[in-house]
Structures are given as structure tokens and as C-alpha cells.
Amino acid sequence: MGVSGSGKSTVGECLAELSGAPFVEGDHLHPAENVEKMARGFPLTDEDRMPWLDRIGIVIKEALGIGRGAVISCSSLKRAYRDRLRHAADGRLAFVFLDGPREVLLSRMGARHDHFMPVSLLDSQLQTLELPVGEPDVVSISIDNSLERIVYLARDGLENIVLLGEKHAG
Ligand SMILES: Nc1ncnc2c1ncn2[C@@H]1O[C@H](COP(=O)(O)OP(=O)(O)O)[C@@H](O)[C@H]1O
Numbered sequence: 238m239g240v241s242g243s244g245k246s247t248v249g250e251c252l253a254e255l256s257g258a259p260f261v262e263g264d265h266l267h268p269a270e271n272v273e274k275m276a277r278g279f280p281l282t283d284e285d286r287m288p289w290l291d292r293i294g295i296v297i298k299e300a301l302g303i304g305r306g307a308v309i310s311c312s313s314l315k316r317a318y319r320d321r322l323r324h325a326a327d328g329r330l331a332f333v334f335l336d337g338p339r340e341v342l343l344s345r346m347g348a349r350h351d352h353f354m355p356v357s358l359l360d361s362q363l364q365t366l367e368l369p370v371g372e373p374d375v376v377s378i379s380i381d382n383s384l385e386r387i388v389y390l391a392r393d394g395l396e397n398i399v400l401l402g403e404k405h406a407g
């Protein structure tokens with residue numbers, strides 16, 4: 238999770254490769270109207286995002302159903318969106334929150350040339366973002382680190398969440 242340009246796809250692909258789980262690009266699950274709307278420079282509303290989040294919830298359920306899990310990129314900007322996904326996953330979901338300053342995000346978005354998301358939407362993403370502070374099963378990582386370090390911290394944090402879960406389950 239994280240705003241546009243925070244590294245969700247890049248980090249997610251690396252994590253999936255390391256863990257052997259499939260990677261699912263959340264952007265590909267948007268209805269076409271959502272992508273067109275963002276590409277025209279308009280932020281999505283809650284109403285626009287609900288069908289998208291529900292598609293992601295179905296993908297999570299399917300991945301859990303076949304017993305191997307998945308790594309999914311999804312901005313998950315608001316607490317209510319994350320809770321919707323947690324509910325779909327029956328609690329078997331952890332988030333890696335990629336957090337970073339506006340300047341770094343701006344420069345990373347600006348360096349992409351093959352993406353529909355305009356840099357002009359970054360501020361609305363930052364305004365919409367509700368930090369996942371105090372929520373269960375979240376690994377927060379600063380994007381001001383090398384990709385290798387971020388992937389290491391993410392993997393380590395996720396392993397700890399799994400270990401703690403197994404301990405509580407007895
Ligand atoms: N830790 C990092 N250090 C330097 N560049 C990065 C890092 N993580 C991602 N990037 C680059 O930043 C850009 C945005 O990353 P991306 O994965 O597309 O973000 P998101 O999926 O969250 O929109 C990409 O060009 C990517 O290669």
C-alpha cells in the first residue's frame with residue numbers, strides 16, 4: 238500500500254519473486270473508466286474505488302483458497318478500504334506501507350514515462366491517504382532506502398507477523 242509512485246509494483250514484484258507467490262498488479266484490476274478518469278487528471282472517489290477493491294478482495298480470497306497466498310499492489314489509501322480487504326481475507330492479510338516525502342514521490346512519478354497516472358494527482362493521493370498507524374499487521378517502511386533494503390525490511394516484517402500469528406494460534 239501507499240500513494241502513487243511509492244514503489245508498490247517494484248517492491249511487490251521483488252517480494253513475490255523471493256517468496257514464490259504470484260504478484261498481482263492492482264492497477265490492472267481497475268475498471269477501464271477508473272484508469273481513464275485518472276489519466277484525464279481526476280482523482281477517484283470512494284464510489285469509483287469500491288468495485289475495484291471488491292475485485293481485489295476476490296483475488297485475495299482465490300489466492301488464499303489455493304493455499305499459496307499472493308503479493309498484491311493496491312494503494313489502499315483509507316482505513317475503510319484496508320478494512321474491506323481485511324474482511325475479504327478473513328483477517329489473513331498483512332500490509333507493507335511504503336511511506337515517503339512528497340519530493341521523492343514526485344521525482345519517482347516524474348521519471349516514469351509508461352504510466353497512465355499523472356504527477357498532478359499526487360497531492361490528492363497524499364490528501365486521501367490515512368496513515369495505517371495503530372492498525373494490526375502493517376509493516377511501515379521509508380521509501381528513502383534502496384530497493385534491496387526495502388525488500389529486506391518488508392520480508393523481515395512480514396515473517397515476524399506470520400510468526401506472531403502462529404504463536405497466538407498456539
Ligand atoms: N527504492 C527505490 N529507489 C529508487 N527508485 C525506486 C524505488 N522504488 C521504486 N522506484 C522507482 O520509482 C518509480 C515508481 O515505482 P512504482 O513501483 O511504479 O510505484 P507504484 O506502483 O507505487 O506507483 C519506478 O520508476 C521505480 O522503478
Ligand SMILES: O=C(O)[C@H](O)[C@@H](O)[C@H](O)[C@H](O)COP(=O)(O)O
Binds near residue numbers: 275286
Ligand atoms: O486509489 C486510487 O486512487 C488509485 O488506485 C491510485 O491510488 C493508484 O495509485 C493508481 O492506480 C495509480 O497507479 P500507481 O499507484 O501504480 O501509480
